[in-house]
Amino acid sequence: MAIGVASGLQDKPWTDPSARPYVRIEGLSKSFGDVAAVTGVDLDIFRGEFFALLGASGCGKTTLLRMLAGFEEPSSGKIYIDGVDMAGIPPHRRPVNMMFQSYALFPHMTVAQNVAFGLQQERLPRREVADRVRQMLDLVQIGGLARRKPDQLSGGQRQRVALARSLAKRPKLVLLDEPLGALDRKLREQTQFELVNIQEKLETTFVVVTHDQEEAMTMASRICVMNAGMVEQVGTPHEIYEYPISRFVADFIGDANLFDGVVDATGTGSTRISSADVGDIVVEGGGAAAGAPVTVMVRPEKIQVLAPEAPDPGFNTGEGIVREIAYLGGMSVYHLELPSGKRIQLARANLMHTAETPIGWDDRVRFHWHPANGVPLLA
Amino acid sequence: MTSPRKPLDGFRDRLCRPAGLGRTVALLIPYGWLLLFFALPLLIVLKISFSESLLAIPPYSPLVEWVDDATLQIRLSLANFQQLLQDDLYVVAYLNSIKVAAVSTAVCLLLGYGMAYGIARSAARWRYLLLMLIVIPFWTSFLIRVYAMIGFLKDNGLVNNLLLGLGVIDQPLAIMHTAWAVYIGIVYSYLPFMVLPIYAALDRLDPSLLEAAGDLGARPWKAFLRVTLPLSMRGVIAGSLLVFIPAVGEFVIPELLGGLGTPMIGRVLWSDFFANRDWPVASAVAVAMLVLLVVPVMLFDRYGARSLRERR
Known part of the structure; x- marks a missing residue:
């Protein structure tokens, strides 16, 4: 998913050490009483990114979003945010808008x-507000529902109103x-691409919280995998999948x-590397001290x-013997x-209707992987 | 072969089916109750209001009478209602009652909204304690509580002694037997009826709606005006009706705390019934008050509540 290329935004600003991040998070922690929800998070998010905070429920991703x-x-x-320290600045004065998980639509107002609502707070002229509302409803393709109340809408329609x-x-x-x-599921897959298209069209920065790794992989320019209030790894979907740095990330994203x-x-x-399970393992790259324990990750399809x-x-x-x-x-x-x-x-694409060498239960199967496909994990 | 169904079979089936029977009984109980203790007394009062006062037992003329063997005569006297319009006493009492009830409702609304808001916003462990404090006065008889107010408000009562002791005043304030005492009494007595429905409405309010309003740039007071207030309007209306309607007909509070300067329709009603023993006029006062109160409430229910429902 390329982002913001056409708009003149840099393609991969995070690779440029001189680029100024739009959002900079430094040593951020939050605890509720004795419970630490977020611990020592450092993150840079750049203009025009579609940035995903990914993790299981309770990992602190929503708390992080609520602090933003x-x-x-x-x-x-x-x-x-844009170089301005947000400490003590209340929500209504931040250059940020949020789409709530519950949508939080005002039940007594029409779509x-x-x-x-937000435009009226800026005291824009009535005509301009009406124009902008129409644009937004067209953008999310619910132009015909303007006069409905939230309780007269389906879940998918409500989601669009919240987005607009x-x-x-x-x-x-x-x-x-x-x-x-x-x-x-079906609606979710369609909407994923729509969300990315809208984000590209508007050239805004999106920070999205999700527990669904597929969703994050599909939409995000970069993913931040969180675990127990801490950042495990930040990278493009490709980096996160192919080069996870920890057991947690390897396990959380895809199968490993x-x-x-x-x-x-x-x-x-x-x-x-010598392993009790498969004898000798060779991986690319050097530098590790002999005798050090290491875990090698190989994706099933590799x-x-x-x-x-x-x-x-x-x-x-x-x-090995095929058990399942x-x-x-x-x-398969x-x-x-x-x-x-x-x-x-071990995963194999089913390229033909009938495989040349079908594999059945209890078959003995020999396998091999290329040294480039084994990833030594640091933690 | 089945026998053809007779017209009443369906009705009998419905009545005699176990579930149907239970349903019928369950419906009969509340309707029977309302009929016996609400509709019937109301009709009797309505009947008396159209009769003439007599020195007899009962002290009013019968509505329906055999004049001679073959004539059934119905006499509807409108004199009582005429008297309500002609005698200044009644007009003044009605207007004053409505004024006192309206002002008391407004004061209850201001105080009660604040209290309900405070309770709804307080930490969960305090909330039930605070609600209990609102409800606890109901454990004491209403009459006793109003009597107790005398101890607070009289010239050498708690309030005056406190203010004198603090040196705020050097003469006791005359509160008893003034309109002030009536207002204080009504607001004190009816405040819980305002607090509870508003609290219920505020408690249902999803806090993320306020976050959304803030997030969209609304300052806290703006978020209150555009989100909290409209979504608690049902509580406000319910509370206002619960205070306003009984306050208009209030008798005990003006009788015990008020003076001659605060004529209220409840007192007039009482003196017509018991001091003057003029049941027909007293009944007319009651009927007029009912019409005065019920008609606007019904209109509101028809139009106001509908627009409120649409706004939900």
Whole structure:
């Protein structure tokens, strides 16, 4: 998902050390009584980004969002929006609008009045308010519902009203708390792309909270994975999926096979690791001290099935018995039991109606993965 | 072959089916109650208001009478209602009652909204204690509480002694037997009826609506005016009716605390019934008051409440 390229915004501002972030979060912590909700978060979010805060419920992502909106005061740390310290600035004076998880539509106002509410606070002329409301309702494709009350709308329509209301003031930063959480699966998938299109069209910065990793992967320019109030990893969806830095991230995003081992020898550009489960593992990159414990992660679709007559590669290889097969349509996932008793997952795309070498229950399967596909985890 | 159904079968089925029977009984109880203790007495009062005063038992003329063997005569006397319009006493008492009730309702609304808002905003562990404090006065008889007010308000009562002791005043304030005492008594007695419905409305208010208003740039007082107040309007209206309607007909408070300067329709009614023993005029006073109060309330219910429902 490329962002803001056409608008002259930099494609990947986070790679440029001289770029000034639009939102800067420094050492942010928040505790409620004895319970720490957010601990020591540092983040830079750039203009035009679609930034996702991803984590399980209770990981502190919503608290972080509420601190950006000004509903919660940080216990310590700083938030700068466009270079301005937000400490002590109440929500109504922040250049930020939020779309609430519950939508929080005003039940006594029509759709148009809901969307107009923020504009009226700016004391815009009546005609301009009406024009802007119409634009916003057209943008989210509910122009015909302007006179309805929220309780006369479906869930999907309410979601659009909430979105239109949060965009109406053309804020430079929009906060979205589980914006698609209440929609059913089909509608959610359609709306994901629409949300990205709207964000590109308006050239605003979106910070979205979600617990759905697929949603985050589809929409976000960068994802911040949170766990227990702390940031685990920040990166593009590609980086997060292919190069997770911790067991938690590897497990949380997609499926992962984890092999524990000990560093054997460090060569130039590659490292050899010995593992109890699959013998020798070779990964790219060097620098690790011999004898250090390490965990190697391999994604299920990056493990290949070896033909019975293929020669033994000598590393990153093993043999297992098929215990489970999950047929997912586009692909099948095989659960192999290794001689050590460990189970691993192996995914194969179903390219043809009938596979040339079908794999069945209790088959013995040999497998191998390329050294580039193994990722040593730091934590 | 089944026998053809007779016209009343359906009705009998519905009445005799176990569930249907239970339903009928359950409906009969409240309707029977209303009929016996509300509609019937009301009709009797209405009947008396159209009769003439007599020195007899009962002290009014019958409405329906056999004049001779073959003539049934109905005599509807409108003299009582005429008297209400002609005698200044009644007009002044009605107007004064409405004024006292309106002012008391307004004061109750201002105080009660503040209290309800404060309770709704307080921490959960305090909220029930505060609500209890609102309800506890009901555990004492209304009459006793009004009597107790005398102890507060009289010339050598608690309020005057306190103010004298503090040196704020050097003469006791004459509160008893003035309109002030009536207002204080009504506001004190009826305040809970204002607080509770408003609290119920505010308690239902989703706090994220206020956050949304703030987020969209509304200062706190603006958010209050445009979100909190309209969404608590049902409580405000319910509370206002619960205070206004009984306050108009209030008898005990003006009788015990008020003086001759505060004629109220409840007192007039009482003296017509018991001092003058003029039941027909007293009944006419009651009927007129009912019409005066019920008609606007019904109109409000028809139009005001509907527009409120639409705004929801």
